[in-house]
Amino acid sequence: MFDKILIANRGEIACRVIRTARKLGIRTVAVYSDADADALHVSMADEAVHIGAAPSRESYLQFDRVIEACKRTGAQAVHPGYGFLSENSQFCQACDAAGVVFIGPPVGAIEAMGSKSAAKRIMEEAGVPLVPGYHGEDQSPELLKKAADDMGYPVLLKATAGGGGKGMRQVWSAKDFDEALAAARREASNSFGDDRMLVEKYLTRPRHVEIQVFCDSRGNAVYLAERDCSVQRRHQKVIEEAPAPGMSEALRQQMGEAAVQAAKAIDYVGAGTVEFLLDEDGSFYFMEMNTRLQVEHPVTEMITGQDLVEWQLRVAAGEALPLAQEDVQINGHAFEARIYAEDPDNDFLPVTGTLAFLQPPEESAHVRVDTGVLQGDEVSVYYDPMIAKLIVHDEDRDKALRRLARALSEYRISGMRTNVDFLYNLATAEPFRKADLDTGFIEKHRELIFHDSEQDLQRGAILGALYLVLRQARRATVAETDPYSPWNSTSAWRLNEPHAQHFALELGGREIAVSVEQLQRGGSRRYRICSGNQTVTARGELKDGELYADIDGYRSRVPVAEHDGVISLYTEDSALQIREVQPDLGEADDTGGEGALTAPMNGTIVTLLAQAGVAVARGDALLVMEAMKMEHTIRAPADGTVEEFFYAPGDLVEGGAELVNFSPAEA
Structure with missing residues (x-):
């Protein structure tokens, strides 16, 4: 060793x-x-x-x-x-x-799998099933488009040297192909120094199931079950789990043996992952092999009881694999949720900033947190915006999922937007609970996950208003002043008027007006809360970071977190983010004009796609920014003209900076 x-x-x-x-x-x-x-x-x-x-x-x-x-x-x-x-x-x-x-693996194995197109040819010769597609050397745009046209849309463009969703684009129609190809090639070149592409038929309801394989230098090879990584955004995984829901022992063995066959075809040594698309009918197709340890390896460790990094070290030192195939056991179920500094409400764009407050859930035999940051650290523009990986394990999927939801509700981060509340909503969504999974899960259930229906917004506003009045009452109670002074009253008393308070709450991208009337003074206070067409009678208590709410006789315990002026309420099936909107006193500095287009994040200008003084149409791409290994295209908000670009390719810009002087066309 x-x-x-x-x-x-x-x-x-x-x-x-x-x-x-x-x-x-x-x-x-x-x-x-x-x-x-x-x-x-x-x-x-x-x-x-x-x-x-x-x-x-x-x-x-x-x-x-x-x-x-x-x-x-x-x-x-x-x-x-x-x-x-x-x-x-x-x-x-x-x-x-x-x-x-x-x-890691030998040079030959890395080179064999380093090109996705070459990997497809090797797997085809090894008898591993493949998705229909073009994997050839001719990279002319005309030939790639013809392959897509012949295959039929939708298709998937993938960088041959790629991984992690970089250099990948879904193309839904022929008219979108050229722009998607240019963007995928540009991103592939920036990420891997190689802009070669392959084109594959895009399956509309596949699951992304991968097999963890391990090989030593003595000819031994095993597979350590599978992971379901179907829930993705921007082709990057969000929540992974092991084993895959609904996986039969026969299919597990079939996929596992195919994965080992793929590894042996390239004389593999070390940890590797063979990724498959699993169709609804049980057929599966080779996608790629990652010749390294995967981000989601902890879920495999949790269900097998093995330390895969230790396996890597032992194999690299020339030792034999610790277990034979018949000795590999699966115990329980595990989930991994990736905690990112990103804004789910803004197309999951990465954000930067300082982790002003960071309190992960308490670790135990069931909860594990893998992280590389501490409170006070900066999430910078230079690297991936991952803050941590939250991993949970229990004896079955339902119990593990409850642990995941609980741990997410206990995650406290302030200083920047994160995806924690989004992950909670996803983990508590009914289709996810039922394991109705495919790679389009988030888009398909977007309204359910983001809870932006009218009913959800009104319910959130009522809970948020109850929390605010209870918080006010508690602060008044502990104030070191005369408890009988009218200035300490929180009942919103007015002469000849109802005792009502009015709040403007922002949630789901909307501003909602809520009124709260105190019905009872002293003792257990009751309130009448009105939001839209809903009126309820409520009472509650704040205790140990939780809201104990009784609304029209329905009682619930709701964990609460406050950070950066945002109140997060974790109900049984949703995380509601609420911000109290302060009155506009006319002091805000509104410098944005009608033609202002601003940077959605800190990043670097990659390329300019329009010319100053030339007319463009609504939706035309104007420029491309890159931050944290992700590209974002700025598009024309209307028909008009780009008067001036304020930055050139290679320039660093801050989030919110004005990028383009744009003049809309006259009506």
Whole structure:
């Protein structure tokens, strides 16, 4: 076994590897950029080496500096984590040349699976079923479009060197093909330095099911069950679970053996994941093989009781696999939810900022939190906006899902928008509870997940108003002043008027007026609350971060979190985000004009797609921004003319900055 290893990565995966290495008595070396000088993975490691500036292409992707750090510290092996250099065959070769063990597959396996089109050909020869598609070398736009036309829409464009949803676009009609191809190629080139594409038939209701495989250098290979990763946004996974719901033992064995067959076809060694599309009729098709550890590996660890990073280290050191296939056991059910700094209400765009307050749920035998950040850390524009992975486990799916919802309701983050409330809504949605899953789940159930129906909004407004009046009453009770003073009254008393308070609450992107009339003074106060056409009688209590609400005789206990002026209420089936709208006193500085188009996030201008002074139509792409490995296209809000671009490609811009001077066409 190794005495010292270097982790060529950052964030939660670097911390994850360090924890296992420490358990095995292995010393660790971290590498870090300017932006990560005070990062958690740096403080956790035994040693750390600075390797460059904040942009990953100037630090974490500079593999010569990583090799030099190995030589400088005497590290015998490199764990690449996932992303960055984890599937870079040149880095693997450089490690071999330097006498440093690459904790991953051999160069040949990485190269074989590094091109999606080449991988398809290899799998076809190995007898692994494939989705119909074009995987050829001719990359002319005309030929790619003809392949799509012949196949029939919808189709999926995928970067041959891609992963993580980068360089991928769904195309629903021939008229959208050219723009989608250009965007996918541009993103693939930025992410992988390779803009080659393949075109596949897009299945409309598939599930994304992947098999965890492991091979050693002695010819042994096993599969460790499967993971269902169907729930995705922007082709990136949101909640993963293991085992896959409804998976029969016969289908598990069939898919597992196909995955092992795929791994053996390329003489694989180490941890790998073979990803399949599982159709409604039980047929499955090879998508790709990731020649590394996956982000979602913890759910496999929870149901098998195995430490997959330890397996990686042992196999890389030349040891045999710890278990044979017949010894692999599945115990219970596990979920992983990815906690991101992003705005679900704004197309899941990433956000940046400082984690002013960070309190994850308490860890236990059932709850695990993998993270690489601490309170006070900055989520920067340079890297993926993941804050943590929340993993839960229990004896069956229903119990594990209840644990997931509870843990999400206990996650407290302030300083920036996150997807925690969105994840809670998703995990408590009835179709998700019933495991009615496919890769279009979020779009299909959008209204249900975002709870923006009129009924949901009115219910949220009533709960929010009850919380606000109870909070006011509690603050008055603890005030160190005369309790009998009329200035401490919270009953909204007015001469010859009802005792009513009026609130303007923002939720679901709408402003809702709510009135609250106090019906009883002293003792257990009762209130009449009116919102829209709903009027209820309510009472309640605030205790230990929870709202105990009684509304028209229905009692419920609702966990509450306040952060950055937002109140989150976690009911049985939804997370409601509410903000009290303050009166407009005319002091706001409204500098935005009708023609202003602003940056939705901090990022970099990638390309300008229109010319100043030239007329454009509503919906035309004007420019492309990139942040945190994600592209966002700014489009014309109406027919008109771009008078001026305020930034050039390569410029860094802040969220909210005006990008374009746009003049709408006259009616």
